Amino acid sequence: QVQVVESGGGLVQAGGSLRLSCTASGLTFDVYGMAWFRQAPGKEREGVSSIAWSGANAYYADSVKGRFAIAKDNRKNTLYLQMNNMKPEDTAVYYCAAARSPYLTPPRGVGDVGYWGQGTQVTVSS
Secondary structure, eight states: OEEEEEOOOOEEEETTTEEEEEEEEEOGGGGHHHHHHHHTTTOOOEEEEEETEEEEEEOEEETTTEEEEEEETTTEEEEEEEEOOOGGGGGGEEEEEEEEEETTTOOSSGGEEEOOOOOEEEEOOO
C-alpha cells in the first residue's frame, strides 16, 4: 500500500521561509516523478512544482518561480520544497503527489497524480 506523508507546514511571516518534506513508501521512489500542489480556501487545487523521477528537470508555476525550490533525494526517499520570500497568497494546504506510474512525466495537473498525501497547512501572515 502506497503512503505519501508531508511534514513541515506551519505559520510564517511574509518574507520568511519554510521547508516542506514528503516521504513516500510502498512504491519505488527513485523511479517516480513527484510534485507539490496547493489548495487555498475556495480555490481549485493547483500545481506548484514538479520534478522528474531522476531528480532533474524541475518545473515551477509562474507564481513561485524564483522563490521556491524543489529537490528529490532518492537515497532518502524524500521530496522537499524550500519556500523563500513567502507571501500571504502562498497560504494554502500543500499536497505532495506522485505520478501514476514509474518513469512518467512528473505530475503538473491533478489528473496526472496517482498518489496524494494528506496535506499540510501553510499560513503566511502579512
